[in-house]
Amino acid sequence: MSENLSNTEFGNIQEKVKQRPLNRKKLLRRTIITASMAVIFGVLACITFLVLEPVFSNILHPEEEPELVEIPMDTDEILPEDMIMEEDQIKESPVQIIEHTTDVDPIAVYRDQYMDLNKVAGLVQKSVVKITSVSQDTDWFDNYYESKNSTPGLYITDNNKELLFLCRTDVIEKAEVINVTLNDKSIAEGYIKASDPNTGLSIVAVPMEGLAQSITDNMSPVTLANSRVSTILATPIIAVGRPYGSSESVGYGILTSKGSYVNLTDQNYELLTTDIYGSSEATGVIVNLKGEILGIIDQSHNTADMKNIISAIGISDIKRTIERMSNGKPRAYLGINGTDVTEEINAASGVPVGAFVTGIVMDSPAMNAGIQSGDVIIRIGDKQIEKYADFTEYIESATPDSNVSLALMRQSGEEYREIELEVTLEEMS
Secondary structure, three states, rough: OHHHHHHHHHHHOOOOOOOOOOOOHHHHHHHHHHHHHHHHHHHHHHHHHHHHHHHHHHOOOOOOOOOOOOOOOOOHHHHHHHHOOOHHOOOOOOOOOOOOOOOHHHHHHHHHHHHHHHHHHHHHHOEEEEEEEEEEOOOOOOOOOOOOOEEEEEEEEEOOOOOEEEEEEOOOOOEEEEEEEEEOOOEEEEEEEEEEEEEEEEEEEEEOOOOOOHHHHHHHOOOOOOOOOOHHHEEEEEEEEEOOOOOOEEEEEEOOOOOOOEEEEEEEEEEEEEEEEOOOOEEEEEEEOOOOEEEEEEHOOOOOOHHEEEEEHHHHHHHHHHHHHOOOOOOEEOOEEEEOOOHHHHHHHHHOEEEEEEOOOOOOOOHHHHOOOOOOOEOOOOOOOOHHHHHHHHHHHHOOEEEEEEEEEEEEEEEEEEEEEEEEEEEOO
């Protein structure tokens, strides 16, 4: 009975499993959302890595900061009265008569003197490298060519991370690659660390990482002399670098004049002249018989009748400039030309002692602040200004975009009255 019931009631029942219909739109939406989240997650991971990687890197492997470069500044020049001996110090020196038992060969003496001079020049040349600028371009016919130009570089010092060289800016300012040929004739790539528009000089830095220890050990920085002392006048000097236009040329002569100044914006530079007849495009340095640098050769300030006479900017006037550039700092800019008001001028004409403003550069911070020609700057910030060099020293150490208070004396009728101005310094370009 039950068998018949099973056959009749359930015998015709069949079960069939059907798949759920595929929702393509929903699947596409989920795929897009998943891909978008993956992209967002990847971007966030990259940003997090970029932000945090230097932090963790500095914690785990702290990078050593470059040492601050400090150039020793000159001490005050000995006054004439300090050079006079007291009466009790003056003693009569007996005259010594030297008898020569053998004849002296004057040619040999002359030769030996120049051999000694050549030894001094050779020591200086060990601190002079060749800096080459490399530029690439195409001509009118789309032919590719490479141009090179070179200039001497003076090894100043290192900051524990870079070798620092002083050279002319015009040769390297448009270079795509700057190569420095070191003493062992190896070539290292450098870059412009800082430039000075006034002097036309730059500091080229060469990273020490990757250089052979023997190279850095054999590099000897130059010694900078005091070019302000009057006793260097009429003394022998040596021109090293390119006094005759060709590399590694040397000239010998006498320092014939000093005391004339090149008046530039916010700075005056003493011009040293020699009796060496060289190239009108000469570069390099002049040194004393100790091999100390007296000046940087600069022919651009020569007059037409002396265009081939080797002249140089006194090194004492650019020591702070070299120090600032070596530390990668830009030059602050006020925009005046000036000179000293000495005590003699003060006594004769009543002009206050300070930095006398002889001119104002158009659209400069000085003009915008209301400084006028004929004003005498007596204080800037907290620094008293007694001579123009005090003002230039302050500007060299100042920071562009800083606000400073400036006190000056301005003539009003027959008297001078004090005026205070606020000035925002800019960066010299």
